[in-house]
Amino acid sequence: QSALTQPPSASGSPGQSVTISCTGTSSDVGGYNYVSWYQQHPGKAPKLMIYEVTKRPSGVPDRFSGSKSGNTASLTVSGLQSEDEADYYCSSYAGSNNWVFGTGTKVTVL
Amino acid sequence: QVQLVQSGSELKKPGASVKVSCKASGYTFTSYAMNWVRQAPGQGLEWMGWINTNTGNPTYAQGFTGRFVFSLDTSVSTAYLQISSLKAEDTAVYYCARGTVTTPFDYWGQGTLVTVSS
Numbered sequence: 001q002s003a004l005t006q007p008p009s010a011s012g013s014p015g016q017s018v019t020i021s022c023t024g025t026s027s028d029v030g031g032y033n034y035v036s037w038y039q040q041h042p043g044k045a046p047k048l049m050i051y052e053v054t055k056r057p058s059g060v061p062d063r064f065s066g067s068k069s070g071n072t073a074s075l076t077v078s079g080l081q082s083e084d085e086a087d088y089y090c091s092s093y094a095g096s097n098n099w100v101f102g103t104g105t106k107v108t109v110l
Numbered sequence: 111q112v113q114l115v116q117s118g119s120e121l122k123k124p125g126a127s128v129k130v131s132c133k134a135s136g137y138t139f140t141s142y143a144m145n146w147v148r149q150a151p152g153q154g155l156e157w158m159g160w161i162n163t164n165t166g167n168p169t170y171a172q173g174f175t176g177r178f179v180f181s182l183d184t185s186v187s188t189a190y191l192q193i194s195s196l197k198a199e200d201t202a203v204y205y206c207a208r209g210t211v212t213t214p215f216d217y218w219g220q221g222t223l224v225t226v227s228s
Contacts, residue, residue, distance in 0.1 A: 001172070003154070036214060038155070045205060045218040046155065052212055089155050091214060097160070097169050099145070099214050104154040 001094050004029065004102035011108040012080045020105045022073040022090035028100055030071035034093035037066060037075045041086045049088075050075060077107070085109045112136040114206055114219035121225045127194040130222045132206030139187035140164050142208045145215060146180060146191050150202040160209070161189060196226045 005023040012018040022029065022037075029035055035053045038046035048057055050066035053073060063078045073092070077084050090102035117131040132144065146158040159170040161180040168180040179192040189206055204222050207215035 003156075034212065034214070038215065040155075045221055046207075046215070047218070048213065048216050051216070057213075057216065091155075091157070093211065093214070098171065099157045099160075101147075101155040101157055 001028065001098065001100050004090055004092060004100055006088075006090060006102040006105045008103075009106045009108065011110055012077075013110045014080055014082065016080050017076055017078045018080060018107060019074050019076045020088055020090075020107070022075070022092075022102045024071050024073075024092055024100070026071060028092040028094040029068065029073050031095065032093045033068070035066065035068055035073040036091045037064075038089045038091065039084075039086045040089065046089065080109050082109050112208070112217045114208060114217055116204075116206060116219040116222045119223040119225070121227065122196050123228055124196055124198060124226055126196050126226075127192060128196060128224055130191045130193075130204050130206075130224070132189045132191075132219050134187045134189070134208070137208075139184060142210060144180075144182075144189040145207045145209050147205040147207055147215070147218075148202045149205065149221075150199075153202075158191075158204075163189070193224070196224075198226050200224060201226050 010018045037050040040046040053068045054066045088105045094100045113135045140163045143160045145160040148156045158174045161168045181190045206219040208217045
């Protein structure tokens with residue numbers, strides 16, 4: 001299946017909010033509430049930030065929130081901090097024990 | 111604490127094979143599936159597939175059939191990724207990642223860089 005579509009880049013000043021979209025189809029994002037988001041700093045492994053569309057793992061700041069409408073999921077980072085500068089990827093269950101990642105978004109803190 | 115520790119970087123010639131290991135600790139190995147994810151240089155994450163750690167049954171994503179093999183040694187809580195007939199385009203960082211249906215990639219290994227060059 002095809003990768004989910006994310007904008008290549010997003011940016012915001014410290015303290016502002018940034019929202020990243022993740023667009024799929026009714027066969028993945030729109031068909032299941034199994035969308036997750038990952039943060040990846042350069043040279044590091046990805047880190048789970050959001051799962052099941054809106055849930056945060058223990059230890060993830062509540063500045064990170066997720067939502068979904070139709071075939072598009074979104075990650076919002078509120079109160080941007082310098083350490084939030086990273087690449088962000090979404091993933092979705094795509095049926096038949098398959099998963100798909102998004103194309104990735106580079107978030108820059110201005 | 112949950113840890114996934116992968117084997118070290120590899121430099122291989124085209125046509126050779128490589129086997130990457132992923133040793134799990136801090137949880138019951140057979141209670142979670144193990145996924146494999148590829149990240150080519152400067153590129154995004156690509157799901158390669160997963161292996162059922164109870165049955166050993168693998169599922170391969172499109173584009174990862176034939177030369178890619180997932181395996182297990184449950185006695186040492188370790189998952190393996192073997193790639194045969196290596197090509198230059200297999201150069202990438204390969205990650206293992208634990209998961210379930212609801213949280214597919216909740217813990218990740220540190221990644222293993224496989225470089226294919228003559």
